[in-house]
Amino acid sequence: MAEAFPTLFSPVTLGRVTLRNRIAMAPLTRQMAEADGTPTDEMVAYYARRARGGLGLIVTEGTYEQDAFQSRAYLSQPGIANAAHVAGWKKVCDAVHEHGAKIVIQLMHGGRVCDPRTLGNEPPVSASATQSGGWTLYTDNDYEKTIRNIDGDWPKVTFGKARELSVAELHAVADGFAAGAKRAVEAGADGVEVHGANGYLLWQFITPKTNLRTDEFGGSPENNVRFAKLVGEKIRAAIGPDKLLILRLSQDGVDDFTGAWPGGTAYAEAIGAALKDSAYDALHWASFNYLDNRFPADPTPLPTVLKRASGKPMITNGGIAEGQQAEAALTSGAADMVALGRPLFAHPDWPYIVRSGAEYPWLPFDRKYVIQPPLDFGHAYPMGLVDPKWPQP
Ligand SMILES: Cc1cc2nc3c(=O)[nH]c(=O)nc-3n(C[C@H](O)[C@H](O)[C@H](O)COP(=O)(O)O)c2cc1C
Numbered sequence: 239m240a241e242a243f244p245t246l247f248s249p250v251t252l253g254r255v256t257l258r259n260r261i262a263m264a265p266l267t268r269q270m271a272e273a274d275g276t277p278t279d280e281m282v283a284y285y286a287r288r289a290r291g292g293l294g295l296i297v298t299e300g301t302y303e304q305d306a307f308q309s310r311a312y313l314s315q316p317g318i319a320n321a322a323h324v325a326g327w328k329k330v331c332d333a334v335h336e337h338g339a340k341i342v343i344q345l346m347h348g349g350r351v352c353d354p355r356t357l358g359n360e361p362p363v364s365a366s367a368t369q370s371g372g373w374t375l376y377t378d379n380d381y382e383k384t385i386r387n388i389d390g391d392w393p394k395v396t397f398g399k400a401r402e403l404s405v406a407e408l409h410a411v412a413d414g415f416a417a418g419a420k421r422a423v424e425a426g427a428d429g430v431e432v433h434g435a436n437g438y439l440l441w442q443f444i445t446p447k448t449n450l451r452t453d454e455f456g457g458s459p460e461n462n463v464r465f466a467k468l469v470g471e472k473i474r475a476a477i478g479p480d481k482l483l484i485l486r487l488s489q490d491g492v493d494d495f496t497g498a499w500p501g502g503t504a505y506a507e508a509i510g511a512a513l514k515d516s517a518y519d520a521l522h523w524a525s526f527n528y529l530d531n532r533f534p535a536d537p538t539p540l541p542t543v544l545k546r547a548s549g550k551p552m553i554t555n556g557g558i559a560e561g562q563q564a565e566a567a568l569t570s571g572a573a574d575m576v577a578l579g580r581p582l583f584a585h586p587d588w589p590y591i592v593r594s595g596a597e598y599p600w601l602p603f604d605r606k607y608v609i610q611p612p613l614d615f616g617h618a619y620p621m622g623l624v625d626p627k628w629p630q631p
Contacts, residue, residue, distance in 0.1 A: 437491025
């Protein structure tokens, strides 16, 4: 019998790194590092468990790359900003490699939506002096409120007005990314992903709504993506040609869930074309539904547009929960690799289950995994499961 989903389970080479299949774990913030950003043993167990489930690539949760410039976005977010962080990530990378998967550390700077508690008395930094409208983090059911002692509405998170970074500071921030990438490689990572998506600093440059600059870092799609390119160039110079370098992009931001790039498909085309000569080996599309491009006049999925315009391999994410959907994303020209987020919270063995072709009761994602991971160890980190000894590809 032919194997289920032959494209999904075929190897793929991104840059100079070959992955055993086309399934990546999407980056998922867990807030389970030590308070000082050092990765914990729970993180080792969590990532190892998912590597053991048969993934080709793990993209880690967003990790702050430097202590300067208010880059930390969350409490208990991991960092790759010092030697202790490197030692912690080394354990994660070693454990993932033991199970045959590759791993890239996602480097992020929170920009204007950093948790104010990480900022000291400094304002957040951004492309321009804008202020996020904030967001309501959690909209779960009453049970979730009860166990978290929340009365009334879910709390709204607000942020202070951002300070605009000067051009000299942009170069310093990009140098910080490069130094973080070098430390990631020292920790044993196969490369890094630069977080240019979901409302954080690089997104704040790429998205015209939050980039009001009139210098070479704003005012056109080419200028808006220039900072992301600068970060990529400096990282490449720091880590050399053999390591994988990915750029993640999205329309949405954590404070702008229905975001759409003004200009629609044309904007995506211009961003893609501008990234053609960039240092990135691959792009990674972040969304909750990769088919949804929000421009009714042109229903082409945006990852398809970006892939064509850039000529870069595309990792496509958003709403892919079944093997059939993953295979379709690959064979339709929307993806060279797929990334799954929520399904891998709940199902560390997703790749092997899908490959076996077995029916499986896919549980709906539950947002409770967002807030207090320690509450959820039993489900999110099922280390007690018997190793099923799935046949290796
Ligand atoms: C709890 C949670 C944490 C996330 N953390 C990150 C992150 O650190 N970096 C990132 O680029 N995306 C992050 N995302 C977005 C996911 O990578 C992904 O784009 C999203 O879950 C949609 O994909 P899915 O339908 O496969 O879950 C997060 C999403 C969730 C639900």
